[in-house]
Amino acid sequence: MFFQRFKKPRLQKFFQSAFAATLLLMAGLTSLAQEPVSxxxxxxxxxxxxxxxxxxxxxxxxxxxxxxxxxxxxxxxxxxxxxxxxxxxxxxxxxxxxxxxxxxxxxxxxxxxxxxxxxxxxxxxxxxxxxxxxxxxxxxxxxxxxxxxxxxxxxxxxxxxxxxIKLLAVKPDQADINRGASLYHSRCAECHQKDGQGDKDNPPVWGERSYNDGAGLSSVENLAAWLKVAMPLDDTNLTDQQALDIAVFVNSQKRPNFDLLKHLPTKAKLGEYNASPTK
Ligand code: HEC
Ligand code: HEC
Missing domain, CATH: 1.10.760.10 (Cytochrome c-like domain)
Incomplete structure (x- = not known):
């Protein structure tokens, strides 16, 4: 127990009563501050x-x-x-x-x-x-x-x-990366740029500022399915095969490596007591 860490009984008593007084004071302040909430x-x-x-x-x-x-x-x-x-x-x-x-x-x-x-x-x-x-x-x-x-x-x-998002019927081993590259340049590069880095209105699709290889979209199957319903923005008309080809091309580019331990907060911050207690 916390109080038993103080070996001398008098010191222990002193801390116990100081603790009790603080609790009483806090309870008093809270009852003053808290109006019923409508x-x-x-x-x-x-x-x-x-x-x-x-x-x-x-x-x-x-x-x-x-x-x-x-x-x-x-x-x-x-x-x-x-x-x-x-x-x-x-x-x-x-x-x-x-x-x-x-x-x-x-x-x-x-x-x-x-x-x-x-x-x-x-x-x-x-x-x-x-x-x-x-x-x-x-x-x-x-x-x-x-x-x-x-x-x-x-x-x-x-x-x-x-x-x-439903996965597409075409599978990654049916993809053609060269076709994907030329489709990227004709359908995507106007916004995401040739180098995939985007600009102030369009996010990067590969490189250091993009999603890492532990993200859902880093799987070719997921990216293809997502592209089919999402891109090109305002003109989503890719065929399944085109979405797959582009996905293989985009995900063949460099992106950050996902190393779980580098993405977790320190142990002390892993969780928080979800409250701002008033008592
Ligand atoms: C790089 C793209 C990307 C970004 C950025 C992203 N997500 Fe996701 N997220 C996904 C994908 C892909 C899925 C799987 C969706 C699906 O299968 O319909 C997903 C799934 C989820 C789901 C589960 C959806 C479900 O249907 O169960 C939640 C919740 C979610 N994301 C929250 C977030 C939040 C919050 C953020 C921002 C902090 C975020 N995501 C950022 C790609 C992304
Ligand atoms: C007209 C501009 C435009 C075109 C063309 C376009 N995109 Fe996007 N794309 C966007 C914008 C803008 C977003 C972010 C959406 C938002 O913030 O509302 C986005 C988001 C994305 C994302 C998820 C976020 C990220 O950057 O990783 C991917 C992946 C993506 N686009 C890939 C593509 C691919 C592949 C094509 C070609 C088939 C394409 N886009 C065509 C504008 C465009």
Whole structure:
């Protein structure tokens, strides 16, 4: 016990009573400070956090709450188009209904919050924010708000929602990388540039500022399926074969290597007590 560390009984007593006095004082202050909270205030609080979460999803690389956890030039919305409101490209609509879920990659049952935090480490090549931190709670709350009213179905196969992207019928061994390269230059380079580094309006698709090789899109099958529903932005008309060819080309380019231990925070910051206690 904490108090037993003080060997001398008098010293022990002194600390015990100082501790009790502090507790009493804190309880007193709290009862003065706390008015009953009305239903409207609770609704307002929740709406505020939903809004904060959406702002983080949109401006992940620059938002003061999230930027320290991002290690590349991508915002969540770079892949979860329209802040996850797009019906196909990485949709968050209905996503929260699919958790908790079994994750073969993590070899664990994971929660929606875990799923959100893992995207920071992998897709955003950054550091996993602490569980229970404000940024984590805000983003998870926003994603959850997009499943309002839908019924929950836990998921025993893999951690994706009902609107998850369907894999294409063509398989990576049918890809032609040379065809992919010329398609990239005719269909993608106008925005993402010949060197894949993008510009101020378009994110990089390979290189140090791109997603790492532990991200979902670093799998050719996933990237092909995502391109088919997402790119070229505003003109999504690639055939399955074209999407696959381009995916093989894009993922053959250099990108950061994912080394899990470099993306976890220090042990002390792995989790946070999700509270600002008043008593
Ligand atoms: C480089 C692209 C990319 C970026 C950036 C990215 N993600 Fe993802 N994320 C994906 C892909 C791909 C999937 C799998 C989606 C699917 O299969 O429909 C995914 C899945 C998810 C899921 C699970 C969706 C489901 O249907 O179960 C959540 C939640 C998620 N991401 C949150 C985030 C958050 C939050 C951020 C920003 C911190 C982020 N992602 C950044 C590519 C990305
Ligand atoms: C008209 C411009 C435009 C064209 C053409 C275009 N993209 Fe994009 N792409 C974007 C924008 C903008 C985003 C980020 C979306 C957002 O933030 O809303 C993006 C996102 C991406 C992403 C996910 C984020 C990242 O940078 O890794 C990939 C991968 C991607 N595009 C690949 C391609 C490929 C491959 C093609 C060609 C088939 C293509 N794009 C064509 C504008 C474009």
């Amino acid at each position: 239903k409207e205030q609770i609704d307002d609080k929740l709406a505020e956090v939903v809004k904060l979460g959406e702002a983080i999803v949109e401006n992940t690389t620059t938002h003061p709450m999230s930027k320290e956890y991002v290690g590349n030039a991508l915002n969540c919305t770079s892949c979860h188009l329209d802040n996850g409101r797009h019906e196909k490209a990485g949709t968050f609509l209905g996503t929260a209904t699919a958790y908790p879920a079994w994750s073969p990659r993590e070899n664990r049952v994971i929660t929606l919050e875990d799923r959100v935090l893992n995207c920071f480490m992998r897709s955003c090549n950054g550091t996993r924010p602490p569980l229970g931190s404000e940024v984590s709670v805000a983003v998870t709350t926003y994603v959850t708000s997009l499943s309002q009213g839908q019924s929950l179905r836990m998921n025993s196969k893999r951690p994706v929602g009902p609107g998850a």
